Amino acid sequence: MTVLLGGAPRVLRFTAEGATLAVEIPGRTSHAERERAESIARRIFRLEDDLAPFYAALEGDADLAWARCGAGRMLASATVFEDVVRTICTTNCAWSATERMIGALVQLGGGAFPAPEQLAATPERWFSEKARMGYRGPYVREIARRVVHGDLDLERLLPQHGMHADEVEEALLALPGVGPYAAAHVMQLLGYHELLILDSWTRPTYLRKSKKKQAKDSTIRRAFAKYGRFAGLAFWLYLTSHWHEEERDAGNGFHP
């Protein structure tokens, strides 16, 4: 994948050998850039996220015991800013529109997702006319401007900074264009796994999987409350279990 390293788009190649993840960067790199690349890899693959307590709780779980092989490490972006903007681009539109908007953003960034500085400096016209982001454009641009201006530090929301989940949620909900769905989605990527991602895809998928005719959000939440601070992740794995069927059949999971 391509990310910004020292302000320039650089290709990172990831390869896994057993339990080791290697990062390859074609071309010359400085020590600082290699450090940053490792930091990005840790963030993307969410290596700091300790799922052991979650897996322990899944022992004997009829629906989710399969996930103990190492499932649930959702792929994140290089920065929280990128996760927030991408998530806003999933709201109230078809998936094809999301791909188009993010494709335009990445093109603007020269192959990498653009930094807040670049988005803040890009005229509103570009968001509406080129990226076709509609009313989302001003939201994204405003968030970028706040980051650049210094009164918004999204990277501070990473779990390593020790903020309480409630504070993180409050900070996300305060962003223009971020509501309950987007906040829950970004929090999953950050490693706060309690909130359920409830939207027009997860709701019907839950009904189909659980063979229910209907279920209010509060009912769904109650059904997953037993997973405690991992309720949201349990919900997500329940909905996506069929994505993992090949790995399960192959039985090639590992136990971290």
Add this chain to the structure above:
DNA sequence: CGTCCAGGTCTAC
């Protein structure tokens, strides 16, 4: 052609 709505959010009651 018009209407609806898709991996929602905001504002105004």
Add this chain to the structure above:
DNA sequence: GGTAGACCTGGACGC
């Protein structure tokens, strides 16, 4: 605190 309408866009659908 809960709900109605508006909101960009574009693909799917009915007429």
